[in-house]
Amino acid sequence: MLNILTPRRAAGASVACLPAATALAAVALLAGCSMIPTYERPAAPVAAQWPALGANTVASATTAAADLPWQDFVGDARLRELVELALQNNRDLRVAVLSIEQARAQYQIRRADQLPTINAAATGNRQPATDGSGNISSAYTAGLAMASWEIDFFGRVASLKEAALAQFLATQEARSAVQTSLIASVVSTWLSLQTNEELLALTQRTLATRDDSLRLNRLRFDQGVTSALDLRQAESLTAAARSTLAQQQRLRALDVNALTLLVGQPLPERLLPTAQADGGAVALRDVPEGMPSDLLERRPDIRQAEQQLIAANANIGAARAAFFPRIALTASAGTASNALSGLFKSGSWGWTLAPQAVLPIFDAGRNQAGLDSARAGRDIAVAQYDKAIQSAFREVADALAGRATLGEQVLAQQAQATAEADRFRLADLRYRNGVASYLDVLDAQRALFATQQALAQSQLAQRQNQVALYKALGGGWRDAPASAAQN
Incomplete structure (x- = not known):
């Protein structure tokens, strides 16, 4: 360690500081050697094409899902307003935004470690003289002090800064991923609520029809026209409809509760779907599937995983640098005196420069363990990055499979519902004319109700599949420009 204390006159102090300033500049220029391994993006562990399943290509759409603002994807004005409320009040999204601020502060701390910290310092010391008198x-001393600034010859501090920067960028991508999931959850839950409203109205109409049928059968039984078997079948069918009504009321309440949690505040009644006003489905824009390689640049969760991989790679550089000498510099400049009254008098000025170099010789394997841990961390990050890509590929493939088949399923069930409605009408007509038994009417009525329920669920699955595909392709994290949103 070098420790120099040189009292000088004020006029000579600036001259003496020139060599020190030059030395500091030279040290700063020499610093910056990096031991971070060269980063190479791992090969995507997925196929180059999506699985072929029917005609699932949307040729008319020209805007990729990740480039399509959610305001353009959602066609219903009430639903767009509800999504806006969720983006303002959802607590998960708020935590993600605050995590960005925390990561930014951590990055600023690491960046500040590359520069010296200069403080104003004043000390005083009184003790008995050692000569026995x-x-x-x-x-007494007063001046400016620089405490143990590490000169980053081997890039340890720079590597930690790069890791903190990558973690900061990862939190930004995490926020985008949370927004994407939030928008998809709000839209899907709203669609589910809309379907449950429709099913609730359907069940209420069915129950009213069965109540009328039950009253008619009771009158016919009292008059001896029908048997007790017909009456009991009518009672059973009415009770089943009443049970389904209670179930639909519960499902509607659960959807409202889920939507309230997502939005983060009580739901305005005017924004909720109603079966009477919602004659058709919510308009959702179709998006092209693109190529699997596009997901690497489009999906926020994959980009987040890559930034975490970059951070793990940078930590290896910091672990490698720990094997080399760590050079620190402590310096001060100011005034010193053995009397408080003479502290700022001429001739009391001076400076102190104390460089220190520490070379690890024996650390019981601590540095090697740190390097092994950093390498294992990078391997873990690679596996997590691969898993994120594979999960994204599976989600898109599932959504494409749904798009290729759900349309045909809905068309088939619509045809079946039409046929069952006509069958019920004919069976009821034949029964009233005494041609068919009441069992035929009950069977047709049960089949019609089940088919109408299945049709509503299939239509919901088709709309929710559009939302899932939009989310899986990385849509929803970009907002529309302010001018476009106003228009």
Whole structure:
């Protein structure tokens, strides 16, 4: 360690500081050697094409899902307003935004470690003289001090800064991923609520029809026209409809509760779907599937995983640098005196420079363990990055499979519902004319109700599949420009 204390006159202090300033500049220029391994993006562990399943290509759409603002994807004005409320009030999204601020502060701390910290310092010391005279010796100092600044010759501090920067960028991508999931969850839950409203109205109409049928059968039974078997079948069918009504009321309440949690505040009644006003489905824009390689640049969760991989790679550089000497510099400049009254008098100015170099010789394997841990961390990050890509590929493939088949399923069930409605009408007509038994009417009524329920669920699955595909392709994290949103 070098420790120099040189009292000088004020006029000579600036001259003496020039060599020190030059030395500091030279040290700063020499610093910056990086031991971070060269980063190479791992090969995507998925196929180059989506699985072929029917005609699932949307040729008319020209805007990729990730480039399509959610305001353009959602066609219903009430639903768009509800999504806006969720983006403002959802607590998960709020936590993601605050995590960005925390990561930004951590990055700023690491970046500040590359520069010296200069403080104003004042000290005073009084103690008995060592010559046995009984006198009191005093020492006072005041000035500027730089405490143990590490000169980053081997890039340890720079590597930690790069890791903190990558973690900061990862939190930004995490926020985008949370927004994407939030928008998809709000839209899907709203669609589910809309379907449950429709099923609730359907069940209420069915129950009213069965109540009328039950009253008619009771009158016919009292008059001896029908048997007790017909009456009991009518009662059973009415009770089943009443049970389904209670179930639909519960499902509607659960959807409202889920939507309230997502939005983060009580739901305005005017924004909720109603079966009477919603004659058709919510308009959702179709998006092209693109190529699997597009997901690497489009999906926020994959980009987040890559930034975490970059951070793990940078930590290896910091672990490698720990094997080399760590050079620190402590310096101060100011005034010193053995009397408080003479602290700022001429001739009391001076400076102190104390460089220190520490070379690890024996650390019981600590540095090697740190390097092994950093390498294992990078391997974990690679596996997590691969898993994120594979999960994204599976989600898109599932959504494309749904798009290729759900349309045909809905068309088939619509045809079946039409046929069952006509069958019920004919069976009821034949029964009233005494041609068919009441069992035929009950069977047709049960089949019609089940088919109408299945049709509503299939239509919901088709709309929710559009939302799932939009989310899986990385849509929803970009907002529309302010001018476009106003228009």
